[in-house]
Amino acid sequence: MNKLVPRQSVHTIYDIDANHLWGFGVRGIITDLDNTLVGARDPHATPELIEWLNRLQKMGFKVVIVSNNNHGRVSAFAEPLGIPFIHRAKKPTNVSFHRAMKLLGTNARQTAVIGDQMLTDVLGGNRMGLYTILVQPISIKDEGFFTKINRCIEKWALARMKK
Numbered sequence: 017m018n019k020l021v022p023r024q025s026v027h028t029i030y031d032i033d034a035n036h037l038w039g040f041g042v043r044g045i046i047t048d049l050d051n052t053l054v055g056a057r058d059p060h061a062t063p064e065l066i067e068w069l070n071r072l073q074k075m076g077f078k079v080v081i082v083s084n085n086n087h088g089r090v091s092a093f094a095e096p097l098g099i100p101f102i103h104r105a106k107k108p109t110n111v112s113f114h115r116a117m118k119l120l121g122t123n124a125r126q127t128a129v130i131g132d133q134m135l136t137d138v139l140g141g142n143r144m145g146l147y148t149i150l151v152q153p154i155s156i157k158d159e160g161f162f163t164k165i166n167r168c169i170e171k172w173a174l175a176r177m178k179k
Contacts, residue, residue: 019142020134022150029053029130029151030068034075037128042147044120045072046113048131049083049090049101051153058154061097069097078120082112084136107131108140 026032029052037045050056053065061069072079081101083090094101100119105112117127128147131137132154141148 019139021142022134022138022148024148025150027152028154030064031151032130032149034072034077037147038075038077040147041126042128043076043126044078044080044117044122044128046080046082046116046120046127046129046141046146048107048129048133048137049081049093050085051132052130052137052151053081054093055154059092061093066097069099078122080116080119082107082116107136108143110140110144113140113144113146 024032029047047053054061069079079099081090081094081099082105083101083103084105084107085103087103090101090103102112102115102119107113113129117123120127124145128149129137129141130149130151131141132151134150138148138150
């Protein structure tokens with residue numbers, strides 16, 4: 017069960033203390049897309065998100081988007097931003113996290129994972145020894161069928177952890 021517990025939990029990506037991550041030795045950020053950076057049906061980055069990403073890159077962080085979504089969705093979002101991405105990542109399997117770290121040029125101690133799901137982002141990152149950050153989902157109403165199932169499992173797991 018502790019593989020489902022993130023190192024840090026915040027309301028949104030904007031609540032993440034990038035200086036803390038840098039001081040901790042993190043140099044690369046793997047981030048989920050849907051309901052982490054934008055709502056699941058939002059096709060493009062908001063001005064606030066673009067500013068946040070630019071700030072990270074100016075600090076020296078490298079960023080890659082790792083999403084279980086399809087190529088069309090992820091590329092349409094990431095390419096205009098110039099951010100590398102991995103689509104159909106099959107999180108929480110290790111393969112996409114290894115590929116992302118290779119793109120970032122980082123190892124596990126230098127990499128953080130940001131996402132909105134315990135069963136994909138947090139579990140996958142924790143299994144690899146990455147610094148995991150859980151954000152609250154931006155728009156639950158727009159989530160797909162399998163994500164809704166994951167949310168039910170997450171609620172059950174959280175209830176068990178509290179006991």
